[in-house]
Amino acid sequence: MSAPVVDVWGPVAPNARSSFPPAPEPHDEWVLDGGTAWVYYSPLNRRQLIRPVILSDGFSNGSSNLDQLWHGLEENGDYRFVSELHATGRDVVILGYNDRTASITSNADTAIDCIRRAIAERAGRAKLTVGGFSMGGLITRYALARMERDPALPDHETSTYVSYDTPHQGAWFPVALQAFTHFATDKWGEAPVVGPALRQFSGMLNSPAARQMARWHIEKAGDTPAQAPERAAFLKALDEVGGWPRGVRKIGVANGVDTGTGNGVPAGATAVKCNGETLIDTWLKIQAQGDQVVARLQKADDEPTSVRTSGLPEIDGAPGGLFTVPSPAGDTGSFGLAALLMGLLGNTVDPDVIGTSCFIPSISAVAAGDISDPKALYRPITPEQSELDAFVCAGRNEGHTTMTEELGAWIVNEIVSVG
Incomplete structure (x- = not known):
């Protein structure tokens, strides 16, 4: 259907029309x-x-x-x-x-x-x-x-x-992205330009549907990732x-x-980082195995917040459908969205952005294994494994x-x- 995963910029009113070309009149x-x-x-x-x-x-x-x-x-x-x-x-x-x-x-x-x-x-x-x-x-x-x-x-x-x-x-919303979105919404959710998009995306990540789909969820930046x-x-x-x-x-x-071939996103790499008017030395990282600080978030004139994970697989780089989001600048990915929001908050974003990540691992899409299992994520899929x-x-x-x-x-x- 090529329908984006989320649309944080689009219309929210029932039956609202969008910028897409009109569909033929249904019969x-x-x-x-x-x-x-x-x-x-x-x-x-x-x-x-x-x-x-x-x-x-x-x-x-x-x-x-x-x-x-x-x-x-x-x-x-x-x-x-x-x-x-x-x-x-x-x-x-x-x-x-x-x-x-x-x-x-x-x-x-x-x-x-x-x-x-x-x-x-x-x-x-x-x-x-x-x-x-x-x-x-x-x-x-x-x-x-x-x-x-x-x-x-x-x-x-x-x-x-x-x-x-x-x-x-289950689906994968990067914990670093969830944390940044909730953090930024808490700090700038009422800002006139970026506030509505922040509130909307944060609300979507905490919605009933997202909580049911996401294998790991956090409600706010300091939470421990877990099944909701x-x-x-x-x-x-x-x-x-x-x-x-x-x-x-x-x-x-x-x-x-x-x-079993991943998407090339390197585990542990910095996906996006920025400095500027509102955020100091703020960065999000690609998910790796073991104990990891996946995000450092710091509002100017405030103490930093570190976001930690433990026991999660290298799922950002796993084989599967990629996280895509429409934006005013064209379709982007999960960490690309974070980069856009950082820029809208008045910061300079490092140009070396790793834009996207896995959203639906292949083994999830064909019901062939547990996405919590690091080996299963990257294992070739055979027919007998699928439900x-x-x-x-x-x-x-x-x-x-x-x-x-x-x-x-x-x-x-x-x-x-x-x-």
């Missing part, structure tokens, strides 16, 4: 409890919903934006995913949410509403394909599994579940519905490689949820092969 629009579904019928189906493919949005700021989603699916890669699905007679239902930072289980209620609506609107008896991008894959995974376990809910009538760079085993209680509660809820939908073929793709029935990984470590022919065509072929 139908379903107002759901907690969201909206935009329906695009295949030209082969004469304005009837015959073979529905439901594609869920994931984690980002505010409400889902159709223009942004369409751009990611059709116009921001080398593969026109909707058009290719249409050519096979599949109707595309793009599922969005009023609040993309709400809990996964809450937005799963909206996904269930969408599935029920698709079954009610469908002409004929063709099974559905249901899945999503990034956190959207977790939302629909839980929704389908719950529909199988809850006797009050109908049969989901789904044959294929698909996930696109979904954090099945909200994540533990979500994993328990997922386990209570069986973990996965059982009556479907489960497929998925990763925007990272399966060879999915079939998967494919990218030929290179690329931006999270980037739509490519390599991944998109594989999904389309898998959907068609089921019938």
